[in-house]
Amino acid sequence: MATTADTDAMRRAIALAARALGATSPNPVVGCVILDAAGQPAGEGFHRRAGGPHAEIHALNAAGDRARGGTAYVTLEPCDHTGRTGPCSRALAEAGIARVVYAVGDPNPQATGGAGTLRAAGVQVEQGLLAEEAEAGNAAWLASVRLGRPYVLWKYAATLDGRIAAADTTSRWITSAESRADVHRLRAEADAVVVGSGTARADDPHLAVRGVDGAVQPLRVVVDTEATAVRPGARVLDGAAPTLIAVADDADTTHLKAAGPGDEPVDVVRLPRAEHGLSVPALLAALHTRGVRSVLLEGGPTLAGAFVAAGAVDKVVGYLAPVLLGAGPAVLGDAGITTIARALRLRMTETVRVGPDLRVTATPGDSPADSTTTAVPTSHKER
Numbered sequence: 001m002a003t004t005a006d007t008d009a010m011r012r013a014i015a016l017a018a019r020a021l022g023a024t025s026p027n028p029v030v031g032c033v034i035l036d037a038a039g040q041p042a043g044e045g046f047h048r049r050a051g052g053p054h055a056e057i058h059a060l061n062a063a064g065d066r067a068r069g070g071t072a073y074v075t076l077e078p079c080d081h082t083g084r085t086g087p088c089s090r091a092l093a094e095a096g097i098a099r100v101v102y103a104v105g106d107p108n109p110q111a112t113g114g115a116g117t118l119r120a121a122g123v124q125v126e127q128g129l130l131a132e133e134a135e136a137g138n139a140a141w142l143a144s145v146r147l148g149r150p151y152v153l154w155k156y157a158a159t160l161d162g163r164i165a166a167a168d169t170t171s172r173w174i175t176s177a178e179s180r181a182d183v184h185r186l187r188a189e190a191d192a193v194v195v196g197s198g199t200a201r202a203d204d205p206h207l208a209v210r211g212v213d214g215a216v217q218p219l220r221v222v223v224d225t226e227a228t229a230v231r232p233g234a235r236v237l238d239g240a241a242p243t244l245i246a247v248a249d250d251a252d253t254t255h256l257k258a259a260g261p262g263d264e265p266v267d268v269v270r271l272p273r274a275e276h277g278l279s280v281p282a283l284l285a286a287l288h289t290r291g292v293r294s295v296l297l298e299g300g301p302t303l304a305g306a307f308v309a310a311g312a313v314d315k316v317v318g319y320l321a322p323v324l325l326g327a328g329p330a331v332l333g334d335a336g337i338t339t340i341a342r343a344l345r346l347r348m349t350e351t352v353r354v355g356p357d358l359r360v361t362a363t364p365g366d367s368p369a370d371s372t373t374t375a376v377p378t379s380h381k382e383r
Contacts, residue, residue: 002101002129009033009041009073010103010130014137016046017055017075021189023216024050026291028141030076032059037069037098049216050291054079056088060095068096075134077106077127078114089114093121101126103134107145140190140294143314149284152312154297154304155186156331157319163328164301169202178355179319181211183298186317188215190296192244192287195222196277196303197229204234207298208241217241219292223303225277227251230266232259237266244290246283248273276334277302280310305333308344313364316346320358 016031024047032055036042043066045058053061056078060067072078078088078100092100100123106112115125135142140151157175158164165171173180187193187209195205200222207220220236220243222229227247230236232255236243239261247253249270256266271282287295297307307313318331337343346362353359 005035005039006071006073006101006129009035009071010075010101011133012044013055013073013075014103014130014134016044017134018137020046020048022191022218022294023048025141025191025293026050026144028076028138030055030074030138032056032075033073034059034063034067034097035071035073036063036066039071042066042070051084054085054088056092057085060091063095069098070096071099071101072097073129074100074102076104076138077102077112078118079106079111080113080117081111083110087114087117089117090121093118093123097123099124099126101129103127103129103131104138104142107142139315144288144293149281149288149312150191150292150295151314152284152295152297152307153186153190153315153317154307154313155183155317155319156299156304157183157321158331159321159323159325161324161326162331163325164299164331165328166325167327169328171203174323175319175321175357176355179321179357179359182354182359183319184209184211184215186296187218188212189294190218191292191294192219192221193296193298194283194303195298196300197222197224197226198302199298199300200224200229200234200236202300205298206235206238206240218296219244219287219290221246221287221295223278223283225251225273227253227256227268230259231255234259237261243267244269246271246278246286248278274306277306280306280312284312301329301331301333303333304331305335308332308335308337316360316362318360318362319354320360322356 013031013033017029020029027050031046034043043059043063045055047055080087080089118125143151193207209215220241223246224230225248244267246269253268260266269286271278347365348362350361
């Protein structure tokens with residue numbers, strides 16, 4: 001049975017893992033805490049970037065000789081393969097760790113098996129401590145492994161009556177400065193930010209992260225089926241972050257051949273057409289191939305409808321402003337839902353005040369990120 005010290009150490013490991021959200025793809029976020037043989041903190045660490053040392057190695061280096069006879073708490077089963085780094089299972093055993101407690105088993109067939117290797121080396125191994133919390137913190141990577149595609153978080157900002165713009169198309173700013181800052185946090189935690197051609201034409205969005213120290217800029221993706229929305233000089237082509245334009249197989253992209261920074265060609269991916277626009281599964285497959293494990297879908301309603309229709313939304317975050325418009329475009333376009341019986345039912349997992357606005361988080365009932373409903377009064381939550 002887990003002790004208070006066990007629970008505290010694992011919760012600390014989960015908090016450490018969260019520091020690297022958005023920076024480790026295609027690897028997971030992982031945290032590790034080591035207590036020495038006397039149960040005192042000896043070392044800790046987290047996986048900072050793909051190709052760099054894993055969380056266990058950082059923690060072992062910090063612990064030094066105090067690791068011998070101690071306990072390692074890891075948010076994900078220690079890996080058992082040699083890639084750009086060596087197997088953490090063997091590093092833990094060789095350091096003399098006597099006990100390993102991990103929260104979530106590794107579903108990646110190339111890396112799993114660490115628990116067995118540790119047991120074979122005489123290390124006591126336990127699984128499942130704070131598994132739900134650890135899984136929620138690593139939801140994007142876990143879902144990408146299980147589903148074979150990036151995890152998709154759809155974010156929108158709207159009035160209380162569900163409008164994203166007024167009847168005359170004006171939309172800046174519906175939500176508060178606090179909510180807009182919070183969106184930059186979501187961008188910093190994602191591998192890619194995706195918008196459609198309508199948003200590209202109407203807003204000329206920049207899509208890069210601002211105001212988040214140390215953020216790794218996500219891939220900016222514009223779904224521009226006919227290759228007509230992104231023109232030379234568009235803000236997404238400024239070089240502040242990498243950009244990918246998704247177009248139809250037969251689209252003319254001549255104007256993009258020298259439209260990037262320094263007159264370089266823009267990165268373009270050609271995808272098959274769907275009934276409306278491009279194939280969502282093909283887009284996600286192309287992003288997955290590029291190492292993208294988490295997608296922040298920012299708009300607009302037509303593209304969001306296509307993702308919902310494709311069953312490719314794993315989490316919804318809505319910023320609701322205390323504003324009424326009565327007319328104007330709705331949050332969600334045609335998602336192929338024609339009757340209430342076919343409505344996509346979501347489970348509310350969090351409601352948070354962000355400035356004057358309300359941030360609502362929900363997941364489909366069978367989503368990999370499904371978790372316990374909570375409500376907190378402020379957006380400043382400990383990570």
